[in-house]
Amino acid sequence: MSASVPSQAAMAIAILLMGAFLAVVDIPYILRVCLSLLFIAWGGWMVISTLRSRDELHAASTRFSLALAAGIGTPLSLILVMLMTFAPGARNAISDLASLGADGSDLAITGFGLGVTFTLFLQCSILLLGQALWWMSKR
Structure with a gap:
């Protein structure tokens, strides 16, 4: 269906x-x-x-944007998350943000959740960019 x-x-x-x-x-x-x-x-x-x-155009645009999100979004997310752990300013900002939202839970778990959220946000952004680029190239 x-x-x-x-x-x-x-x-x-x-x-x-x-x-x-x-x-x-x-x-x-x-x-x-x-x-x-x-x-x-x-x-x-x-x-x-x-x-x-x-609808062939809709299916093709989705395939293109999913491939773009998987091919560019995943490696970019991994690189940025690794850079965030090594950059002292980003690490301190993440720790401060995790301590604000921690309601008795471990800060590492909260930090992991922030990393996953960042990765999903980045991949969804690249997916939307892929949709926009594909439709702009076909119009």
Whole structure:
């Protein structure tokens, strides 16, 4: 079953609102895990439905942007995360940020979560850049 554009937009808005809700409201851990798994399942469904779409241009743009995010975003993320651990200013900023959000949890775990969040943000940004570049080259 492929997803229509309105259903993709509705689910994207729902995920943004739920992400904001998760950031603001303190909910039980198991509910947070369930919602995160739901987000992952939705993302997988959107990618699969897009790649299996009958719209060749849309499927090609998604393939290009996923390849760009995997080919450039992953190595760039790894390099930047390694540089952040060796740069004293970045390391201190990450430690300060981790200590602000630590509510009794280990600072290393919070720092790891910040690294994962940074990596995902960078890859999603490159994915969007890939979409924009692909469509600009075809128009």
